[in-house]
Amino acid sequence: MVKLFKALTASLLIAILAACGGGGGSAGTPVQGGGTGTGGTGTGGTGTTANGQIVLSLSDSSGAASNVLTAAGLTAKATATDSTGAPAKNIVVTFTLDSVIAVLSPISGTALTDANGVAQISLKPGAGASTGAGTLTASATVTGTTAVTTTATYTVTSATITPSAINFTSAVPADKSIVLKGSGGNGRTEAALLTFTVVDSTNAGIANVKVNFSLPTTNAVTLGAASGISDSTGKITVTVNSGATPTTVRVIATIDGTAISALSDTVTVTTGQPTQTAMSVSRVKSDIEGIDFDGETNSVTVSMADQFGGVVANGTQAVFTTNAGAIIGDAGTSDTSRCLTVNGTCSVTWRSQNPRASVVTVLVTSANATQTLTSGTFFINSGSHAQFSTIPVFDFSTSCAPQTINFTVTDENGYILPTGSAVTIENLTNSTVTAYPTSIPEPSTAGPEATSVQLTVAPPGTCSPAAATVVSVKPVVVITTPKGTRSTKQLTLNYHGS
Incomplete structure (x- = not known):
């Protein structure tokens, strides 16, 4: 009886331990695996439910198991299998962190399992001065509606996340050209977005680094911010807003507390609103044979510039009217009586038809922020009988x-x-x-x-x-x-x- 009692007790204890540790749990209840480990051992965890299992592991850039997060980063792999042990393909695994000392790449924190049931994501150090230990969690629904979750721990030390450079990365708009203040509109922007990237010695982006922005000289532009913090990929963006004067400008980005800096590409502020004195209208033909014939055409072009002589922004609208015949917009291609400028100019096609006049007048109207602009031209609509x-x-x-x-x-x-x-x-x-x-x-x-x-x-x-x-x-x-x-x-x- 004593031997039987001990055997039953041992069996009960094993069952209790299995329910609490990395073993199986009841269907519908996610069970989080253990395995925190120590730095450098590449520890991970296993989560299991009746619907499947996730095994989470960490490795360094060489592929060796490790949970020490350096500037080179770590790779987290979650291997998902179903209840039969077969790879769980094409399921979404969600990764989350409990601390800002590390960041995920991609920042969405999600990855899809491959044919082997493996989904992977990268970890990089976070803030330049942040150290300590953190936990990575991986979760997925393998089958049914029950999520499987497991964790792995990692450590970060200050020596691994020192910025070594800041690079100018990109600009929006891509041509780095913006219009004068008050001249924006459809297809025209008064602000440029300049992006820099804070990197370490391996050119990996570093998050949560403060960057200061300045202008090398006094320019007729303003910065959207004097400083900012890099995101999870090391990127930081500053806005350059145009003023009322044409100019060129480059922005200096400096990592706070250091002499590490970068200079942006040149941003040009050139194009403004049209002015009356810089608006002219021309036509190709001085006369057409349109009194006695329909369908004879003439091309009429408007040219516009701003107060500084710079061509107006692409897409500036010009509306045409006439006392005779008809106007076909956009160089004869659209059913409108207007055209949109490209490089400061655009044209329409005039066509002979009723009503008719011996002198055809074509007026062009545009506008700036304060006034309506008008200019015009004329040509003779000749008869055919001498x-x-x-x-x-x-x-x-x-x-x-x-x-x-x-x-x-x-x-x-x-x-x-x-x-x-x-x-x-x-x-x-x-x-x-x-x-x-x-x-x-x-x-x-x-x-x-x-x-x-x-x-x-x-x-x-x-x-x-x-x-x-x-x-x-x-x-x-x-x-x-x-x-x-x-x-x-x-x-x-x-x-x-x-």
Whole structure:
């Protein structure tokens, strides 16, 4: 009986110990494994439930088991298996720390198990002056809804986390260019974010290090903060806010209490709001043949700069209006009447259609923080049908010497004909007639304008004032527009001869 009682007692004690230590627990109750160990032994822990198990271990950069956290960091591996002992694949393991003397990388503290059921994460020292011991916890739901949790301890000493450098890392915006204060908007920023990284001798980031910021000279910018603390990856960001004056600036970042510093790349403050005096509008063609035709086009461009002559920020809006025809925005690509600047300029396409006017006016409107800006241009909308002034009869009854006369020509509304319209002579009948100019030039005014054409006429070689016979020749002046419309005017040449 005594032997039986001792055997039952031993069995009961083993069962109690198994429930309290690293052994199995009842389903639905996470059981945390033990194993705190000592520095340098690479201790870990095991957590087990009826749904699975997690084994947590720590190792140094060489892969050897260790729980001493140096600047090189430690790797924490959590190996998850299900209730059958098979690897638990593609489950999320969450790692947490109980102290700021260390930080996790990635900072999310989560990792996914691989085909072997292993999820791993890195530990790095935290604050430069913080030492001591801490605990890392790993937790995951292997199957079902019951979480499995286990822990491992580590130690940090001050000698392992001394910063050795601070590096300039990045800038936002990437082109390091910001606009003048008050000029921000869609696609324009008045602030640059400069990021530095505090690193140790192995170029590993160090968290919780104070960094001071300063400007090398007096600049028309302000810093968002005079100092800050590096994050878990050693990074720290400072904001540079623009002022009202164009300038360039570089920021100095210095690790507090040391001479360790870094200089940022140059940030440029150049682009401001448009001003009335730096706004101009131009068009490609001085006239178009649009009175009698739809769909003839002209390109109209606006150029804008700020008060210092710097081009305005990309995306500055310009709205176009016209007294005739229609405006197609963004260089003829959008169903708007506006365009957005790129490098300080943008254009729209004007198209001929109803309503029509002989002088087309295009106005452009933009704005800055305090006023509306307006500028404009004009061009002639020419008709295609020529109107001729009176051309006298050429009379060679007393002399056969060449004669020169002038006449004028306009479109049907009294404005200049389309530029490039050809002036030719037909039906010469052995006479000689030359015209100058041979094509209609560009308009020179915004109002009605006639083109003066000079004709030099010589009768045929048979001309003789002594001859009794009067011969009449009927040459024709022809004006042909670029669209192919022909207008004619008959000449009369009378001479004596055969």
